Amino acid sequence: MKKQTWKQAITGLGLAVALSAPVLGLAGDFGHGHRHGDKGPMVHKRFERMAEALALTDEQKARIRTGREEAHKERRELAGRERDLHRQIRVALDDNADQKKLDALAQQLGVLKVQQMQQRRDNREQFFAILTDEQKAELAEIREKRMEKRRQHLKDRLERLEERGSRKLQS
Numbered sequence: 001m002k003k004q005t006w007k008q009a010i011t012g013l014g015l016a017v018a019l020s021a022p023v024l025g026l027a028g029d030f031g032h033g034h035r036h037g038d039k040g041p042m043v044h045k046r047f048e049r050m051a052e053a054l055a056l057t058d059e060q061k062a063r064i065r066t067g068r069e070e071a072h073k074e075r076r077e078l079a080g081r082e083r084d085l086h087r088q089i090r091v092a093l094d095d096n097a098d099q100k101k102l103d104a105l106a107q108q109l110g111v112l113k114v115q116q117m118q119q120r121r122d123n124r125e126q127f128f129a130i131l132t133d134e135q136k137a138e139l140a141e142i143r144e145k146r147m148e149k150r151r152q153h154l155k156d157r158l159e160r161l162e163e164r165g166s167r168k169l170q171s
Contacts, residue, residue: 053142054135063130071123078116085109 089105
């Protein structure tokens with residue numbers, strides 16, 4: 001595999017991961033791998049808001065918390081392996097390693113990315129299995145409202161940017 005091809009493969013996997021993350025929005029801490037610092041209070045507050053909006057029972061809350069804790073441990077392990085692979089790739093590139101070694105590292109990274117995606121999917125399925133049909137419908141409605149609000153925000157932002165751009169062109 002040429003250097004450019006494996007870079008495109010890694011970029012494609014990264015894009016797939018980035019596009020799958022918004023689906024997990026209200027599901028608490030599921031799927032978030034790049035949180036820095038102490039986000040505990042924020043995560044708990046978001047979870048409690050979701051629990052209230054969906055009218056979760058105490059049993060459901062406990063099952064979701066257990067699932068989140070297990071997922072967190074798995075994510076940390078996979079993230080550690082990913083950091084190690086990235087470090088190995090940087091060293092290999094700095095050392096002008098042969099293409100065979102780069103391809104092998106890229107293959108390992110690709111496998112790891114797929115494992116991370118599978119874990120997120122499994123976590124999402126586990127979360128939805130805990131919810132009742134009514135709660136799933138309510139969650140879908142909440143997400144749709146949030147996405148509509150996001151679309152409107154992006155539209156407004158684009159209009160402001162275009163307005164600024166046309167003012168600069170006129171001056």
